[in-house]
Amino acid sequence: MRVNPPHTFSALSYQLLPFRFERINDDLFLLVNEVGENCYLNFEDLNDLIDGRLVTSGKVFQKLESKSFIYSENNNFSLRAFSAKYKARKSFLFDGPALHIFVLTLKCENSCEYCQVTRRSPDTVTYDMPLSIAKQAVLRMFESPAKNLTVEFQGGEPLLAFETLRYIVELCIELNETQQKNLQFVVATSLQNIDMEMLNFFHIHNIHISTSVDGPKWLHQLNRPNSCSNSYEKTICGLEMARSVLENDRIAGMTTITRSSLSEPKAIIDEYVRLGFHSIFLRPLNMYGFAVKKENKVGYSSDEFNKFYEQALKYIIKVNQQGYRLDEVNAVLALNNILTPRATGYVDMRSPCGDGTGVLVYNYDGKVYPSDESRMLVEMGDKSLALGSVNDPYQELISSSVLNTILQAGIAEALPGCSDCAYLPYCGANPIQNYSRYGDMIGHRAFSAFCAKQKFLYRYIFKLLDDKSHRAVFNSWLPHSICQTTEEALTNG
Ligand code: SF4
Numbered sequence: 001m002r003v004n005p006p007h008t009f010s011a012l013s014y015q016l017l018p019f020r021f022e023r024i025n026d027d028l029f030l031l032v033n034e035v036g037e038n039c040y041l042n043f044e045d046l047n048d049l050i051d052g053r054l055v056t057s058g059k060v061f062q063k064l065e066s067k068s069f070i071y072s073e074n075n076n077f078s079l080r081a082f083s084a085k086y087k088a089r090k091s092f093l094f095d096g097p098a099l100h101i102f103v104l105t106l107k108c109e110n111s112c113e114y115c116q117v118t119r120r121s122p123d124t125v126t127y128d129m130p131l132s133i134a135k136q137a138v139l140r141m142f143e144s145p146a147k148n149l150t151v152e153f154q155g156g157e158p159l160l161a162f163e164t165l166r167y168i169v170e171l172c173i174e175l176n177e178t179q180q181k182n183l184q185f186v187v188a189t190s191l192q193n194i195d196m197e198m199l200n201f202f203h204i205h206n207i208h209i210s211t212s213v214d215g216p217k218w219l220h221q222l223n224r225p226n227s228c229s230n231s232y233e234k235t236i237c238g239l240e241m242a243r244s245v246l247e248n249d250r251i252a253g254m255t256t257i258t259r260s261s262l263s264e265p266k267a268i269i270d271e272y273v274r275l276g277f278h279s280i281f282l283r284p285l286n287m288y289g290f291a292v293k294k295e296n297k298v299g300y301s302s303d304e305f306n307k308f309y310e311q312a313l314k315y316i317i318k319v320n321q322q323g324y325r326l327d328e329v330n331a332v333l334a335l336n337n338i339l340t341p342r343a344t345g346y347v348d349m350r351s352p353c354g355d356g357t358g359v360l361v362y363n364y365d366g367k368v369y370p371s372d373e374s375r376m377l378v379e380m381g382d383k384s385l386a387l388g389s390v391n392d393p394y395q396e397l398i399s400s401s402v403l404n405t406i407l408q409a410g411i412a413e414a415l416p417g418c419s420d421c422a423y424l425p426y427c428g429a430n431p432i433q434n435y436s437r438y439g440d441m442i443g444h445r446a447f448s449a450f451c452a453k454q455k456f457l458y459r460y461i462f463k464l465l466d467d468k469s470h471r472a473v474f475n476s477w478l479p480h481s482i483c484q485t486t487e488e489a490l491t492n493g
Contacts, residue, residue, distance in 0.1 A: 004050075013056050014065075014072040017082055021046070022422035030462060035085035036337060036425040037067040038462075088341050089425065092350060092358060096145040096398075099347065099359040101152045101372060102137060102168060104129050104161035106364060106379075109192060109226050128161050129364040136390035137362035138171050143394035144360070148182045154372070159193040169205055186210055190224070191238025192231065199245040209242055209251045211235065213275065215261060215268035223258050223298075239275065254281035254329075257305060258298040265312035273324055281329035282312055284453060286373065286433075302452035309453075310460060317464075320473040327477040334461045335474050337426035347371070348450075349428040351418075353410030356387065356403040366390045368397050370406060373432045385432065406431050409441035417445030423458045 004016075019033035021041075029046050032038045041049065041060070048054050049070070054061045056072065064070050068085060071078035106127035129137075141149060151172060153165050169185060176183055185207040202209070214220040217232040224231045242251055253275070255261070255268055272280045284305050285298060309330070316328050333344045347354025356370030367386045369375040374385035385406070387397045397403075409431040412418040418429065430450050434443030445451045464470045 014052065014054065014061070014070045016050070016070055017068055017079075019069055020420060020422045020424060030422055031069065032422045032425055033067065033069050034425060035068055035082060035089050036341070036343075037069070037085070038338065039063060039067055039069070085341055089343050092343060092345050092354075093352070095147070095358075097356070097358055097360045098144070098146040098148050098345070099150045099152060100137075100141040100144070101154055101359065101361040102129070102134070102158075103154050103361065103363045103375065104134075104156070104158045104164050106156040107160045108155055108157040108190075109160075127156070127364055129164055129362075131164065131167055133362070133364070133366040133390055134164055134168050135171060136366070137368075138168055138175065140360070140362070140368070140390055140392075140394050140397065141172075142175055142179050142181070146181075148184070150184045150186060153185075153187045153189075155188075157190055157193060158187055159189050159191075159198060162198055166201060169201075169207070173205070184208070189238075190231070190235055191242060192226070192234040194238040194241060196241070196245070199242060202242075202250075203245050206250075209246070211239065211251065211253055212256065213239075213253045213271065213277075214255050214258075215264060216271045219260060219264060219267070222260055223256065236275070243276075248276065248278070252279060252281070253277045254283055256283050256285060257308060258285060259300050259304075260298075262300060262304055262308045265308055266315055269312060269315055269319060269326070273319060273326060278325050279327050279329060279332075280316070282309060284449070286376075302449045302456075305449075305453065306456040309456070313460070313464075317470055317473050320476070321469075325476060330457055331461060331474075332477050334426065334457050335478060338458075338461065338465070339474075339478065347428075348430060349426065351410070351412035351424070351428050352407055353412075353429045353431055355406050355410060355432055356398065357407070360387075360397070362390055368392070370403055371432050373436060377432075377436055385435075406441065409434070415442060415445075417451070421445075421455075423455060426458060427454050 017033060019031050021029045021031045024030055024040070027043050029041050029043070030038060031041060031046075045054075045060050049060075049064065054064070054070075061070070065072070065075070065078055068078065068082040071082065141151070151168070153168075155161070158165055165187070172183055185205060186209070187202070187207060188210045191209070191211050201207070212224065213235060214223045220232040220235070226234070239251065253272060255272075261268060269280065285300075313328055313331060316326055319326050333346055333349065336342075336344050337349070343350065345358070347358040350358060354371075355374070359371055361369040361372055361375050363369060363375050363378070366389050367375070367378070368388055368390055369378070369385060370387055377385060385402055387400045387402055409415075410429045412424055412427060412429040415429055418424050418427065421427070430443075431441035433450055434448065435441045437449070438444065438447065465474070
């Protein structure tokens, strides 16, 4: 982003507020400002805007002023509105880590092609989290200033350590009698080991489930094999049992896209509809853990993923238009960023990055990490990203030199490539992903799979938003209260 120095504009009737832009075609530009508001301008209007020649009584001026692209000396309200919007967009900065991931065990019965942790055989106890570590981790979590705390259980397969899970939930509830936080529990599980005792416990404590269904049986079992060749049946059986006890909206599905998935967007989505899901997360591969060893077998290029995603989203919109509500998580996050004043809070799409500031991970062995990806690097032999141990006070963990280094590379506004990018207000810095893939935390946007995915996603969503026939579907994916604002924003374009 390059803006002329203030004195250049001092004699003019208005001043520019920070924005970036991207050329859409010969005569059309998309402008996105620092607070995430956006509009299209033609070449002439863009030049007039930058040269200070806009007529203050004209429609273009008024649109840009109402969207915080410009302000005039005699309208101090615009500047105050900009400040308030900026504060809302970066509101996550005031909270501290809200997501706390407990890695209860590395044990798992599956041997997924893309596994990002080095799973261990179910008959070993060496890789389980002891209760003493679980207790210390819970105490650290409650030291976070965040009012809303999400406790996420991961593995391996966390249900293979159900007694530890139960201990942590009960301890959290007991401590929360005095702490008074808003607690939310989520278990990331294959559902293959679920039973009624666990489900009743989940029901009583309002625990949510996130499970992996990779598509139709043949694809799921190809991606997620287990020793009995029945991982699909076991997951579907667990899903049915879970739905007999928990409400549908407490069970979310996600699908990891492997090379074998690329040709099957329709089959994957049809399977989600058949299974009664109303949300799907089309998650690209993360090249950590076992997935790195199998990259040649399961990996693909960013272009291949984006082509798949384009086809899949087109089909999901069609399914919605035919009367079945199914949203896609990447698109929902992007729409929320584009159409609403608040950031999603999603840790990968924050600047400053969410590593450590938005999430803490308590590993089974008592080490604390700033993200799920950094503890996965440990399983590949790199322990350099540990912030400390669960026995260290929260203040020490959060001010550790490791987190300091990560945050220095975690401000997207200061990263080469990102600093000029129109989509920056919707995006985030990903220092740990850069480090794991390219050996340094700054990275290079031209080679970044994350950047390629983000740029494609936002360009595609903006293109879809141009077509009014998509708006009813997109509105139905956003919380009801903001749909009307959204429609107005789109209409006023
Ligand atoms: S990662 Fe890519 S899409 Fe995101 S802000 Fe940086 S350059 Fe833009």
